[in-house]
């Protein structure tokens with residue numbers, strides 16, 4: 053079942069188009085990753101889904117309802133964890149969670165129990181009566197998450213929730229996302245950390261400069277680049293280095309060859325050229341110590357699609 057359907061959505065600020073005709077959908081039970089470098093348009097997209105910004109063009113359907121007509125109803129079903137921590141420093145942890153619960157319509161009699169449950173989930177129950185000013189960055193992030201979970205939304209949107217926090221809190225947040233998903237929540241997760249998205253997401257859209265340049269399951273994205281493979285060979289230093297590189301480069305489907313000391317790095321379109329490569333080396337009396345075929349990871353997929361690294 054489709055929970056979110058984004059249809060040809062664009063957003064302009066003045067003359068600049070920061071989201072440019074994007075379309076994607078999220079099904080019930082998925083952890084959907086929006087991956088892209090700073091400024092790609094991830095937060096703008098999230099803010100349009102939640103109705104904090106209105107799109108310049110296109111339609112957004114959440115639970116089959118168009119955000120143009122049903123924003124108030126839709127908001128109750130979305131739990132948003134914003135990129136910038138949104139908690140009140142002069143309210144205790146539990147008062148913060150109860151405040152967010154009350155504005156989303158939880159009845160007074162259920163409020164305290166639900167707030168306790170949310171704080172327990174983020175492991176802050178023992179700090180319920182503490183002011184957030186006494187919290188570390190990671191604890192504030194967790195409190196921010198509890199505020200979004202208190203009304204038990206079916207769709208949870210987290211905008212870069214692990215930026216600037218300690219590794220322990222980061223691991224905790226990633227594990228809790230998996231737990232929430234197992235409990236039935238659908239999750240949209242934005243990040244520019246490739247390894248996080250690779251660890252937790254079932255589907256991924258890669259954004260760059262306001263457009264989605266690739267989307268699909270992890271395996272589908274990897275398959276896009278599976279035509280390319282990287283071979284790393286440890287070899288004895290050749291006397292006729294330039295000739296050897298030229299011979300290998302001339303093999304059909306060899307895209308690139310590099311020799312760094314004793315490491316020969318070959319990028320090929322298909323991996324069935326190994327025999328030809330080996331025969332060039334053997335004919336030239338070069339000994340081979342090891343051969344390693346590198347797996348293509350999502351970082352490589354991104355690099356191949358955009359020609360740049362996610363984080364410079």
Ligand SMILES: Nc1ncnc2c1ncn2[C@@H]1O[C@H](COP(=O)(O)OP(=O)(O)OP(=O)(O)O)[C@@H](O)[C@H]1O
Nearest residue numbers: 065070088089090091092093094095096097212244
């Ligand atoms: N209110 C605004 N007015 C004008 N430009 C904006 C506004 N909000 C965002 N932008 C621009 O839109 C582009 C996309 O920003 P957005 O915050 O959506 O990117 P992002 O992928 O979430 O990046 P980050 O990881 O840095 O948050 C950026 O170039 C940003 O400067």
